[in-house]
Amino acid sequence: MTGPEVPQDVRELVDAVEHPVRRRDAETLLGLMSRATGEAPYREGSIVGFGRYRYEYASGRSGDAAAAGFAPRKARTVIYLMDGIEAHSEELGRLGPHQHGVGCLYLKDLEQVDLAVLERIVATCYRTLTAGTYGLRAREGGA
Template sequence: MADPAQVPPDVRELVDAVEHPVRRRDAETLLDLMSRATGETPHRDGSIVGFGRYRYEYASGRSGDAVAAGFAPRKARTVVYLMDGIDAHREDLERLGPHQHGVGCLYLKDLERVDLAVLERIVADSYRTLTAGTYGLRAREGGT
């Protein structure tokens, strides 16, 4: 369970408002896991619980900053954001357990069914990649 003193009130409010008991339990687990994996304190970014920020600049010239690691407890499943792209984590994803994914999102229905050590490694690797300097790839280009 995340140290209550380290969870800002707006993040606590978001997690406590999750109605589905499995999503709420998984959100508590992810608060701990992502805090360890990133060394960051959680912050709220809309409906996302974020950890740290990264700077991106694409070849098109578009640039900005975004959450470096994060999750969102959605109604149907929890979303873990991997903005360096799913392909960058292909080998670990084979060992993760039941999941679905998009280009930069990992969808998990129940964290008790996945290998949390593998998930923590994926989050840590993604965070390290994104925060190593200005990141220049879009999620669909990551890991290639």
């Protein structure tokens, strides 16, 4: 990663990833997400986060969470898109091979996807979440 120095706890998480493709992809995502968010990475359990956002749901539940993040899992890398997958449907059509849930994008190999598209998706999600207190759950975003 070029740019901000990677904190030791983040470095330890990435270095401990056994699968070579997931480890390589984690290294790529450190730079991509730093560029997309302007934030340095930090570790939150098994997730690498970038920036924070505040949420408050109609139910009254509120808190803060990583505004962008990823987790190098054994089977695939998870990219968190807490504004909801539907908010990115057009860009996802150009991304390349992927799977998704309501607020998660699953990638097996970053060399098979368009990294410029992925960076735009992350940047858009980050801007949406950090524009103020976010009031939608991932399943409600982009609707």
